[in-house]
Amino acid sequence: xxxxxxxxxxxxxxxxxxxxxxxxxxxxxxxxxxxxxxxxxxxxxxxxxxxxxxxxxxxxxxxxxxxxxxxxxxxxxxxxxxxxxxxxxxxxxxxxxxxxxxxxxxxxxxxxxxxxxxxxxxxxxxxxxxxxxxxxxxxxxxxxxxxxxxxxxxxxxxxxxxxxxxxxxxxxxxxxxxxxxxxxxxxxxxxxxxxxxxxxxxxxxxxxxxxxxxxxxxxxxxxxxxxxxxxxxxxxxxxxxxxxxxxxxxxxxxxxxxxxxxxxxxxxxxxxxxxxxxxxxxxxxxxxxxxxxxxxxxxxxxxxxxxxxxxxxxxxxxxxxxxxxxxxxxxxxxxxxxxxxxxxxxxxxxxxxxxxxxxxxxxxxxxxxxxxxxxxxxxxxxxxxxxxxxxxxxxxxxxxxxxxxxxxxxxxxxxxxxxxxxxxxxxxxxxxxxxxxxxxxxxxxxxxxxxxxxxxxxxxxxxxxxxxxxxxxxxxxxxxxxxxxxxxxxxxxxxxxxxxxxxxxxxxxxxxxxxxxxxxxxxxxxxxxxxxxxxxxxxxxxxxxxxxxxxxxxxxxxxxxxxxxxxxxxxxxxxxxxxxxxxxxxxxxxxxxxxxxxxxxxxxxxxxxxxxxxxxxxxxxxxxxxxxxxxxxxxxxxxxxxxxxxxxxxxxxx
Amino acid sequence: xxxxxxxxxxxxxxxxxxxxxxxxxxxxxxxxxxxxxxxxxxxxxxxxxxxxxxxxxxxxxxxxxxxxxxxxxxxxxxxxxxxxxxxxxxxxxxxxxxxxxxxxxxxxxxxxxxxxxxxxxxxxxxxxxxxxxxxxxxxxxxxxxxxxxxxxxxxxxxxxxxxxxxxxxxxxxxxxxxxxxxxxxxxxxxxxxxxxxxxxxxxxxxxxxxxxxxxxxxxxxxxxxxxxxxxxxxxxxxxxxxxxxxxxxxxxxxxxxxxxxxxxxxxxxxxxxxxxxxxxxxxxxxxxxxxxxxxxxxxxxxxxxxxxxxxxxxxx
Numbered sequence: 001x002x003x004x005x006x007x008x009x010x011x012x013x014x015x016x017x018x019x020x021x022x023x024x025x026x027x028x029x030x031x032x033x034x035x036x037x038x039x040x041x042x043x044x045x046x047x048x049x050x051x052x053x054x055x056x057x058x059x060x061x062x063x064x065x066x067x068x069x070x071x072x073x074x075x076x077x078x079x080x081x082x083x084x085x086x087x088x089x090x091x092x093x094x095x096x097x098x099x100x101x102x103x104x105x106x107x108x109x110x111x112x113x114x115x116x117x118x119x120x121x122x123x124x125x126x127x128x129x130x131x132x133x134x135x136x137x138x139x140x141x142x143x144x145x146x147x148x149x150x151x152x153x154x155x156x157x158x159x160x161x162x163x164x165x166x167x168x169x170x171x172x173x174x175x176x177x178x179x180x181x182x183x184x185x186x187x188x189x190x191x192x193x194x195x196x197x198x199x200x201x202x203x204x205x206x207x208x209x210x211x212x213x214x215x216x217x218x219x220x221x222x223x224x225x226x227x228x229x230x231x232x233x234x235x236x237x238x239x240x241x242x243x244x245x246x247x248x249x250x251x252x253x254x255x256x257x258x259x260x261x262x263x264x265x266x267x268x269x270x271x272x273x274x275x276x277x278x279x280x281x282x283x284x285x286x287x288x289x290x291x292x293x294x295x296x297x298x299x300x301x302x303x304x305x306x307x308x309x310x311x312x313x314x315x316x317x318x319x320x321x322x323x324x325x326x327x328x329x330x331x332x333x334x335x336x337x338x339x340x341x342x343x344x345x346x347x348x349x350x351x352x353x354x355x356x357x358x359x360x361x362x363x364x365x366x367x368x369x370x371x372x373x374x375x376x377x378x379x380x381x382x383x384x385x386x387x388x389x390x391x392x393x394x395x396x397x398x399x400x401x402x403x404x405x406x407x408x409x410x411x412x413x414x415x416x417x418x419x420x421x422x423x424x425x426x427x428x429x430x431x432x433x434x435x436x437x438x439x440x441x442x443x444x445x446x447x448x449x450x451x452x453x454x455x456x457x458x459x460x461x462x463x464x465x466x467x468x469x470x471x472x473x474x475x476x477x478x479x480x481x482x483x484x485x486x487x488x489x490x491x492x493x494x495x496x497x498x499x500x501x502x503x504x505x506x507x508x509x510x511x512x513x514x515x516x517x518x519x520x521x522x523x524x525x526x527x528x529x530x531x532x533x534x535x536x537x538x539x540x541x542x543x544x545x546x547x548x549x550x551x552x553x554x555x556x557x558x559x560x561x562x563x564x565x566x567x568x569x570x571x572x573x574x575x576x577x578x579x580x581x582x583x584x585x586x587x588x589x590x591x592x593x594x595x596x597x598x599x600x601x602x603x604x605x606x607x608x609x610x611x612x613x614x615x616x617x618x619x620x621x622x623x624x625x626x627x628x629x630x631x632x633x634x635x636x637x638x639x640x641x642x643x644x645x646x647x648x649x650x651x652x653x654x
Numbered sequence: 655x656x657x658x659x660x661x662x663x664x665x666x667x668x669x670x671x672x673x674x675x676x677x678x679x680x681x682x683x684x685x686x687x688x689x690x691x692x693x694x695x696x697x698x699x700x701x702x703x704x705x706x707x708x709x710x711x712x713x714x715x716x717x718x719x720x721x722x723x724x725x726x727x728x729x730x731x732x733x734x735x736x737x738x739x740x741x742x743x744x745x746x747x748x749x750x751x752x753x754x755x756x757x758x759x760x761x762x763x764x765x766x767x768x769x770x771x772x773x774x775x776x777x778x779x780x781x782x783x784x785x786x787x788x789x790x791x792x793x794x795x796x797x798x799x800x801x802x803x804x805x806x807x808x809x810x811x812x813x814x815x816x817x818x819x820x821x822x823x824x825x826x827x828x829x830x831x832x833x834x835x836x837x838x839x840x841x842x843x844x845x846x847x848x849x850x851x852x853x854x855x856x857x858x859x860x861x862x863x864x865x866x867x868x869x870x871x872x873x874x875x876x877x878x879x880x881x882x883x884x885x886x887x888x889x890x891x892x893x894x895x896x897x898x899x900x901x902x903x904x905x906x907x908x909x910x911x912x913x914x915x916x917x918x919x920x921x922x923x924x925x926x927x928x929x930x931x932x933x934x935x936x937x938x939x940x941x942x943x944x945x946x947x948x949x950x951x952x953x954x955x956x957x958x959x960x961x962x963x964x965x966x967x968x969x970x
Binding site (some may be wrong): 085103148225261263270308328343397422423447474525527537543 | 705706709714718757764768771775777782783784790800801814817819821823824825828832834835836848849853867868877878880881883884885887888890891892896905907911912914916920921922923924925927928929931932937939940941942944945953954955956970
């Protein structure tokens with residue numbers, strides 16, 4: 001048994017290598033060190049990352065973004081009281097990753113005193129770089145180089161009691177420079193791009209309580225989420241020179257919410273009900289001013305102020321029953337109600353060359369009310385076979401008011417869906433699950449929405465000691481046809497996974513996946529003439545992905561890991577972007593029908609145990625990205641890149 | 655309407671069904687066992703488990719000293735150990751999880767853990783339907799993970815069954831799960847969730863919803879929550895996934911198409927019956943000559959495509 005557990009752990013170590021660092025190996029005494037009435041386990045990994053990039057640096061930063069420099073690659077610290085009666089705490093646990101300027105950083109902290117309190121903190125940073133919409137060689141004026149940080153703090157008082165209190169605070173901030181095409185005065189067609197310093201901030205405060213009455217647990221939470229976004233855009237002309245105009249757009253709001261949940265779980269039934277109410281409100285002012293003479297038309301000074309408020313109350317309710325008439329049968333029914341209304345008022349004030357105009361408009365009204373009911377049956381007939389089935393019903397009513405002078409547009413969409421499945425266990429280590437879902441919707445919202453769809457799944461898994469084999473196949477078909485256009489989408493996924501640890505010092509992991517998509521959609525567009533052209537789009541993707549890794553330990557001192565990841569879209573099989581003979585025949589559409597590319601990333605790592613408390617590690621990872629079409633053609637930029645990255649570090653325990 | 659009425663009849667049927675309940679044919683292992691002996695007896699033979707049990711969250715029941723025997727230490731999960739001690743071991747004399755059927759494992763754990771908000775829907779979750787129960791993901795005695803007694807790092811454990819999802823996170827553009835910034839449970843509740851009423855139907859499943867049954871995307875992408883004076887309705891009606899792959903994509907910004915205009919035009923084709931008026935999603939104006947690269951990247955100008963307070967065409 002111990003061997004099997006160790007083997008499974010090594011499988012995890014092998015499979016975990018999507019990124020080469022931090023090092024997953026552990027250091028120090030496995031059971032830690034005893035200090036007074038506490039046990040301490042700790043480790044710190046410090047080192048240096050390096051990278052060498054050729055080709056498109058923008059694309060590399062958008063996809064990978066590891067740079068150079070010293071890092072605290074990872075750390076772990078835990079302190080546990082041995083008798084569960086520590087004076088101020090019974091557990092402290094701290095983990096960090098990537099601190100010191102990695103693009104992806106995180107830290108978690110837990111402090112707990114049994115029966116009294118538990119505090120959890122989770123902090124994260126994501127360095128996000130987007131060079132605009134660059135797929136398929138397209139460029140845009142929307143560039144972003146931001147850092148998103150978020151933090152969640154939760155304090156639970158009396159966590160083991162039947163009377164608990166919750167206090168929480170969350171914060172998220174995205175900030176950094178942005179080049180945006182949100183437009184100048186006359187943005188519609190040729191609005192110049194502008195620079196801005198983006199800053200979105202979210203603060204959420206929450207307080208709650210849980211208690212038990214008559215055998216039913218009641219959990220309530222009251223929260224307030226505040227949001228603000230402030231930026232000033234200074235547009236640039238085509239030559240890069242600042243224009244004498246600006247745009248200011250403060251946008252603030254709050255989302256106070258209530259959530260109440262009641263639930264109980266008994267021997268032969270369980271019931272839970274949940275109610276939420278969120279009343280999001282937003283207030284905004286948008287001011288644009290500029291001297292337009294010589295830029296587009298000779299209109300002189302123009303100032304436009306748009307201001308207003310919007311509110312969106314959302315009320316939801318859920319009620320779920322589960323009953324267990326026998327030990328083999330579970331019947332569950334859940335009813336959900338969702339009610340949303342979006343409304344508000346706004347004013348547009350336009351001052352044009354000293355002549356003012358003033359207009360008050362209503363925000364577009366959007367109301368959605370959805371009622372759904374789902375009944376599911378789960379029956380284990382024998383030890384080796386079980387069945388499940390369900391019927392799902394949704395009724396969505398939507399009301400749209402585009403102008404107070406126009407009638408409301410109402411529509412009702414009803415979806416009926418059935419799910420079914422069978423579980424088979426012909427042998428103890430083998431599990432087979434076959435399932436499907438068939439749905440019919442009478443009024444889909446968009447041509448791409450589910451209308452007549454079916455989804456079929458098959459999964460087989462073999463798990464025995466240190467060997468895990470699984471395979472998975474899925475197909476999703478959707479047809480959505482109306483009088484003169486049609487939309488159909490076929491998606492088929494095949495995946496297989498192998499994890500095997502034949503020895504404690506040797507483990508393998510490999511997986512393969514193929515995703516086929518073909519979508520046919522009706523199109524209507526202009527091709528320079530006065531009348532729209534009708535055509536269709538046939539998009540085909542054959543995306544194949546493979547990952548493999550092997551971990552090899554030499555004696556008790558050296559661990560080697562080698563892995564490889566490969567992603568390739570073979571497209572529809574054509575060798576050049578200019579036409580496949582299908583779909584709408586203008587070249588721009590032909591080129592958009594498929595997008596073959598290749599992305600690969602081999603990696604290797606060596607970890608040497610210098611002593612019981614010190615390891616030395618070195619690793620290398622290559623990233624290569626290549627787009628088969630559009631590269632260097634038609635003046636479009638080459639977005640391929642090759643990146644050699646690596647690190648060396650010391651992992652130690654004090 | 656008739657269908658709606660019949661849908662509400664289910665709760666009534668539910669109330670009646672227990673009357674037809676059968677008596678359980680086989681007693682649960684816990685009930686079949688003998689007297690409680692306490693954890694001290696267990697550690698005699700299972701010293702390796704006991705040696706670090708004080709780090710286990712279940713140790714709280716021992717440290718408390720106030721719990722009843724059936725809720726204390728080893729016997730709270732494995733049942734009374736009297737017969738097991740008397741027989742000098744053996745899996746037949748105690749609740750051995752390796753011998754239990756999946757539903758028995760679930761029931762055993764839910765004796766204590768059912769009274770937790772995040773597990774309110776575990777009975778109807780896809781995992782339960784597929785016989786993925788507690789011990790498939792949690793290793794009670796040998797967990798290598800710092801929290802929640804997980805049997806592996808969270809992403810790796812999910813990838814073990816969801817190989818297709820591992821592939822999606824291997825794409826050039828993806829949410830940073832493999833990089834350690836995000837975890838699967840930021841968006842999913844593996845114990846089961848309420849239906850995703852932001853759209854019709856049951857899918858996507860097991861989503862950890864934001865404030866008011868909203869998509870979890872809005873927990874981080876708060877600036878897209880709105881309300882906006884001009885909403886792009888598909889965001890609210892169909893959800894983010896109508897345009898984006900949430901896990902990973904070969905296309906920038908996790909889009910479903912490499913070229914933006916084809917994705918937009920699949921809906922904006924004027925086909926009657928669709929859109930917020932039911933008269934079709936508007937066809938782009940005449941000046942959008944699709945042969946020109948300027949108009950092929952729609953979001954170059956329609957940069958506030960998720961919603962705008964200023965412009966009905968999402969230009970600013």
